[in-house]
Amino acid sequence: MSVQSGALSRSRRAVKRPLLDVVAEVLLAQPGASLAEVAEAAGISRTTLHKHYATRDELVRAVGVRATDIWEQAVDRVADKPGTEAGLRELLAAMIESGPQLAFLWRNPVLDGDHELIQRYIDVENRCLAVLDRARKQGLLAASTPDWWLLQTMHALVYTAAEAVHDGKLAPLDAPDLALRTLLHGLGARGVQEASA
Template sequence: MSVQSSILGRSRRAMKRPLLDVVAEVLLAQPGASLAEVAEAAGISRTTLHKHYATRDDLVRAVGLRATEIYEQAVDRVADEPGTEAGLRQLLAAMIESGPQLAFLWRNPVLDEDHELTQRYVDAEKRCLAVLNRARSAGLIAASTPDWWMLQMVNSLVYTAADSVQFGKLAPLDAPDLALSTLLHGLGVRA
């Protein structure tokens, strides 16, 4: 079974998305995919892929940089929002939409060795934490919740929601609301 049919299940015509987004999905689903398989899934030749990225490491780093930029943009969209449910929902929606790219970052420890990339991610994470702290100050999140736990819960919810959307278990428009409800109320019955 080819990478394209087993992973993406889409025709080449349906792949009018940025190359690095397609590469993130391919390498998430099949980390050992060859550059030829990646190029095929992206609907380009291996030669074209090599013109842009001389080595696999160059390609992986480029995907990591794109994923980090997407995370930065998601956080920046709500950076000035007060600690509101609407601001949290907007953050979750932006992060869920970019789920494959974020999952690529979270699941590729080789990217941790890239100091520039790591610093940019840490800076974006601090801005994300600032949004969560405003929500905590507004009483939406329990005051006793540690910073690291808030970040882990958001990342876990984003990962699960994006994965569920990708596999058709959850409608894309329902994902942010379900993630927000779970973040703020857990799985218990609302009073």
């Protein structure tokens, strides 16, 4: 995700958001940001930040844990629903809304050595795949599509939609529908698809 230099604009700082969400955005935009810069972007003192997280590693892990929690909650919302378009849209909407946190999780190699987070990541990814597989069994997604491609495509759509919302290119309410249409139908014109079938 791209965040303006200065980490966050004043207008965004005015909205009270959880500290770890601000940290995710700052570290995505400026991976080398100091704890002082992170604290400033969050509107708190460095001392206050250190009271909660003594080291940068602790802070990064806390953001990773929060991102994983959010991802699990997004999947929980649709876990018991059949593989319907509405269920897929709901999953995409929840994940797009959590875009900065998920982007932090997906793009942060520092977390690759955390075995507990890796296991949780694998578990939630498998749960996402179960949702996609139900949609595949309902005929919404091509049966021949490999599992890894389904997951990577969904991740790419979530990431791109969340970034477009963040940058003001896409309205938040339109993002899940655009991502869902692209997941289900790709970018080809229907006439072209029908002619080649």
